Amino acid sequence: MTRDPATPAFETPALRGACLAVAGLLLLAGCSRDDTPPEPPTIAALAETLAETGLYAPGSLERVADGVLPYSPQYPLWTDGAAKRRWIRLPVGTAIEASDPDAWRFPVGTKLWKEFAFGRRVETRLLERLADGTWRFAAYAWSPDGREATLAPEAGVRRAHMLRPGVFHDIPSRQDCLACHGGRRDPVLGFTALQLSPDRDPLAPHAETPEPGSVDLATLKDRGWLDGHPRLDGEAAPRIAARSARERAALGYLHANCAACHTAGGPLADLGLAFDVRLGDGSASPTLAATLGRPARFRWPGAAADTALRLVAGHPETSLLYRRAASRDAAVQMPPLGTKTPDTEALELLEAWIREDLAEPVHPPRPPEE
Amino acid sequence: MHRSAVLLLVLLGFLIAGVAVALSLKEGDPLGAPPRERARSDESAVRLARGAYIVQTAGCMDCHVPWKMFDDGPGPDLSRGLSGHPEAFVVSAPPPEPQLPWVMTSAATNTAWAGPWGVSFTANLTPDKETGIGSWTAEMFRTAIRTGRHLGRGRPILPPMPWPMYRHLTDEDLDAVFAYLQSQPAVKNRVPEPLPPAAAPAAAPSSAEPPAPH
Numbered sequence: 001m002t003r004d005p006a007t008p009a010f011e012t013p014a015l016r017g018a019c020l021a022v023a024g025l026l027l028l029a030g031c032s033r034d035d036t037p038p039e040p041p042t043i044a045a046l047a048e049t050l051a052e053t054g055l056y057a058p059g060s061l062e063r064v065a066d067g068v069l070p071y072s073p074q075y076p077l078w079t080d081g082a083a084k085r086r087w088i089r090l091p092v093g094t095a096i097e098a099s100d101p102d103a104w105r106f107p108v109g110t111k112l113w114k115e116f117a118f119g120r121r122v123e124t125r126l127l128e129r130l131a132d133g134t135w136r137f138a139a140y141a142w143s144p145d146g147r148e149a150t151l152a153p154e155a156g157v158r159r160a161h162m163l164r165p166g167v168f169h170d171i172p173s174r175q176d177c178l179a180c181h182g183g184r185r186d187p188v189l190g191f192t193a194l195q196l197s198p199d200r201d202p203l204a205p206h207a208e209t210p211e212p213g214s215v216d217l218a219t220l221k222d223r224g225w226l227d228g229h230p231r232l233d234g235e236a237a238p239r240i241a242a243r244s245a246r247e248r249a250a251l252g253y254l255h256a257n258c259a260a261c262h263t264a265g266g267p268l269a270d271l272g273l274a275f276d277v278r279l280g281d282g283s284a285s286p287t288l289a290a291t292l293g294r295p296a297r298f299r300w301p302g303a304a305a306d307t308a309l310r311l312v313a314g315h316p317e318t319s320l321l322y323r324r325a326a327s328r329d330a331a332v333q334m335p336p337l338g339t340k341t342p343d344t345e346a347l348e349l350l351e352a353w354i355r356e357d358l359a360e361p362v363h364p365p366r367p368p369e370e
Numbered sequence: 371m372h373r374s375a376v377l378l379l380v381l382l383g384f385l386i387a388g389v390a391v392a393l394s395l396k397e398g399d400p401l402g403a404p405p406r407e408r409a410r411s412d413e414s415a416v417r418l419a420r421g422a423y424i425v426q427t428a429g430c431m432d433c434h435v436p437w438k439m440f441d442d443g444p445g446p447d448l449s450r451g452l453s454g455h456p457e458a459f460v461v462s463a464p465p466p467e468p469q470l471p472w473v474m475t476s477a478a479t480n481t482a483w484a485g486p487w488g489v490s491f492t493a494n495l496t497p498d499k500e501t502g503i504g505s506w507t508a509e510m511f512r513t514a515i516r517t518g519r520h521l522g523r524g525r526p527i528l529p530p531m532p533w534p535m536y537r538h539l540t541d542e543d544l545d546a547v548f549a550y551l552q553s554q555p556a557v558k559n560r561v562p563e564p565l566p567p568a569a570a571p572a573a574a575p576s577s578a579e580p581p582a583p584h
Contacts, residue, residue, distance in 0.1 A: 173517075178513070180523070268523070297500070299560070302562075331563055
């Protein structure tokens with residue numbers, strides 16, 4: 001077949017066919033490779049009531065829903081004596097990625113709740129991992145008659161409950177939630193291999209008796225809720241390495257109450273102050289290395305501008321760690337939020353540990369700063 | 371002859387271009403940088419200028435640059451930069467409480483403020499690593515302004531620091547302020563911690579003193 005010289009090349013049947021074939025292939029390629037960004041997952045707004053978050057069985061504000069399981073960390077965070085209850089729900093068929101025993105990764109759809117009661121239920125906080133992988137925080141304020149709990153404003157609720165005349169429990173703002181829970185990959189704090197160890201510390205301040213049905217590390221493994229959880233040094237259950245039972249409890253208390261901010265890899269790492277016990281590092285606490293005889297940047301208000309020490313063996317009265325834990329002056333106290341009453345049970349433990357358990361001072365005792 | 375003239379002109383062109391490039395590199399002209407670095411440099415300059423503009427217009431210098439008395443009256447001592455309350459000016463107790471309707475007292479330096487919250491001291495905002503914000507990250511700075519907490523997670527940032535207003539700045543503006551502050555000369559000046567009120571208010575009944583150990 002010869003081409004009419006007057007006919008342009010692209011109009012010859014052969015070339016037309018070739019062009020059509022190429023166009024078809026391009027079209028197919030275009031169809032098979034979707035360049036449009038995927039639709040962001042739809043995320044429902046926060047429920048207006050606690051009942052709508054899925055914590056309770058339908059029609060109840062007492063009995064939790066199926067699949068919602070209680071848990072109890074062995075070293076609880078001090079919140080001015082609040083009685084706390086905690087629950088977790090993982091989506092059906094999912095598991096926690098637990099290959100790093102100190103930084104569990106929770107599946108999308110995980111929900112954790114924590115109830116705070118001072119004689120009556122005052123608030124229940126919710127931590128939820130969303131479809132886009134992010135976490136969100138919310139608090140639900142209970143009515144004084146306990147008949148409903150509604151979503152607290154983002155700015156929190158000041159004076160939500162009177163602890164004693166002139167002193168109130170505040171429901172935190174969502175920004176304040178981040179002060180403790182932020183700065184880490186997954187913001188869950190009390191649901192960890194160490195906190196859920198079946199080898200619970202009997203000397204832990206405010207140690208709780210787990211309610212029936214509570215999950216711990218052993219039951220999590222049995223349920224298949226942990227993926228890749230490593231065997232840790234052959235130990236049956238995680239346990240803080242310490243020279244005495246009292247030291248174990250003291251280091252556990254500091255881990256639970258201070259390590260949300262003061263971790264080696266956290267946002268305040270530059271301070272060189274870490275309290276987090278890492279099972280991956282042999283379950284030893286970095287506390288002593290970071291504090292004993294170590295100078296602090298902090299200066300007690302009104303004190304002379306000399307160097308103060310974080311921890312002085314044998315001398316709680318000159319150890320900034322003890323003094324700041326004992327203070328509730330807002331400019332000085334530790335932790336800086338979430339508490340307005342010193343934890344006397346923990347202070348007794350810390351005092352005895354510093355005075356009696358620690359070795360001879362590496363620095364001579366210093367006189368009080370005031 | 372004509373061809374030689376063209377060749378000469380071309381050589382002259384190369385010479386001029388070479389000298390221009392050499393001069394620009396010598397003076398650190400970002401035009402001497404590859405396009406991507408140049409874009410980064412331009413972006414950085416814009417951010418610094420934005421940060422300077424906000425710092426100079428949002429009142430930061432009113433309190434974080436200490437004031438002193440000049441021949442013609444009080445004014446900011448720019449030689450100290452934004453280094454906050456001078457550590458040599460020791461305040462060990464709140465001043466006498468003013469009578470209502472007066473509630474606040476400020477020191478002559480404009481860096482120490484007394485009120486119902488106690489005594490607050492303006493922070494050292496220069497990039498000194500020990501006493502300023504040299505070890506802070508932009509994220510810490512943003513969080514501090516957004517939450518009103520020192521280091522973004524510590525003690526409350528006290529009045530009269532207007533963080534409730536600044537918290538509405540965009541991330542870009544806060545990052546620009548932080549970048550500008552970090553570009554300033556570091557000044558070593560350890561600002562004291564806040565003092566508690568002379569009479570502890572009912573909401574904070576415990577004193578700064580810890581209970582005596584047993």
